[in-house]
Amino acid sequence: MMQNEVGSRKIKVLIVDDSALIRSILKEVINSQPDMEAVGAAANPLQAREMIKTLNPDVLTLDVEMPEMDGLVFLEKLMRLRPMPVLMISTLTERGSQAALRALELGAVDFLAKPKLGVVEGMNAYASEISGKIRIASRAKVKNRVAASPTESSLPTLGCRISSTEKLIIVGSSTGGTEALKEFLVPMPADAPAILVAQHMPEAFTKSFADRLNSLCKMTVTEAVHNERVLPGHVYIAPGHSHMLIKRSGSNYVIELNQTSPVNHHRPSVEVLFRSAAVCVGANAIGVMLTGMGKDGAVGMLEMREAGAYNFTQDEATCVVYGMPRAAVENGASHEAVPIGEMARRVLARVMSGGVRNRL
Numbered sequence: 001m002m003q004n005e006v007g008s009r010k011i012k013v014l015i016v017d018d019s020a021l022i023r024s025i026l027k028e029v030i031n032s033q034p035d036m037e038a039v040g041a042a043a044n045p046l047q048a049r050e051m052i053k054t055l056n057p058d059v060l061t062l063d064v065e066m067p068e069m070d071g072l073v074f075l076e077k078l079m080r081l082r083p084m085p086v087l088m089i090s091t092l093t094e095r096g097s098q099a100a101l102r103a104l105e106l107g108a109v110d111f112l113a114k115p116k117l118g119v120v121e122g123m124n125a126y127a128s129e130i131s132g133k134i135r136i137a138s139r140a141k142v143k144n145r146v147a148a149s150p151t152e153s154s155l156p157t158l159g160c161r162i163s164s165t166e167k168l169i170i171v172g173s174s175t176g177g178t179e180a181l182k183e184f185l186v187p188m189p190a191d192a193p194a195i196l197v198a199q200h201m202p203e204a205f206t207k208s209f210a211d212r213l214n215s216l217c218k219m220t221v222t223e224a225v226h227n228e229r230v231l232p233g234h235v236y237i238a239p240g241h242s243h244m245l246i247k248r249s250g251s252n253y254v255i256e257l258n259q260t261s262p263v264n265h266h267r268p269s270v271e272v273l274f275r276s277a278a279v280c281v282g283a284n285a286i287g288v289m290l291t292g293m294g295k296d297g298a299v300g301m302l303e304m305r306e307a308g309a310y311n312f313t314q315d316e317a318t319c320v321v322y323g324m325p326r327a328a329v330e331n332g333a334s335h336e337a338v339p340i341g342e343m344a345r346r347v348l349a350r351v352m353s354g355g356v357r358n359r360l
Helices: 020-031 045-055 071-081 094-106 119-125 127-138 177-185 203-216 270-280 298-306 324-330 340-352
Strands: 011-016 036-042 059-063 086-091 110-114 168-173 194-199 220-223 234-237 243-249 252-258 285-289 310-314 336-338
Touching (some): 020 036, 036 045, 059 071, 059 127, 094 203, 177 340, 285 324
Parallel strands (some): 168 194
Antiparallel strands (some): 243 252
């Protein structure tokens, strides 16, 4: 049965983790949900391989570090031979975050961080997040993304065609967004306008994510810092602990970070970033909404359009989850729906066409 045919029946989940305690807790959390069932639990990938054949799960939860076969090695084999939605379970460490990001490159839908202390209490507290991510994974479009290394961009440098530092590209993304962002940012030339990104991601992972992108991109990619000046040629990733806003300071744009309450259940929230762009950047902004579950950012993107910005949404065919872009299309915020492979070219074409006017 296809993932999008799960429908009203229970979502079948197979747990793969070498910790008996984690397996037990995950089973309890999953079986407490009315719409899902833990159909099995494997202590290692070798057991999981046989259980997949007999149980035909809709979603797999997979630990990263396991004996006999590393979780990433197993994931790569799985996505090549039997692609299915996978939710990675990773520790909150530098090594764990790098492994989780690599898992997304290999085709995992999303990842969940294990709590450092108080495993039982922590995992129970995460019950809502775990079940929510499983539901999203069960509806995701799964593609085999193994072996794809970024190709050298054929996009031109912009040079003198960018007349000021006023133009900004404002981006929001969630589930599936780490790979979509890579595909969008890698082709960007070093002198592209500044890009601000709100990606739903735990705080332990955003710096590693920014560093990983920085190693691949011509633009400089960093985790955003409070009060830093926004410069062309730079990409600023909202840290996982804070909302990110764009503000004016004299003739410059600066970044504001705050830890006010989550918006649309998220911090950072795309809504917060987009609304600040509507107020402070107006017609000098280009909005980009990439793959993600829910509606975060749709209202803010509409406010950007009403302020004169030009907005792009990722098309349904190339989204892992067509939630946030759909919401922006349905409320009239989007000007164009574009495949992710064409997004960088279309955005730069808009910049160079003069379609974003300087209001100062």
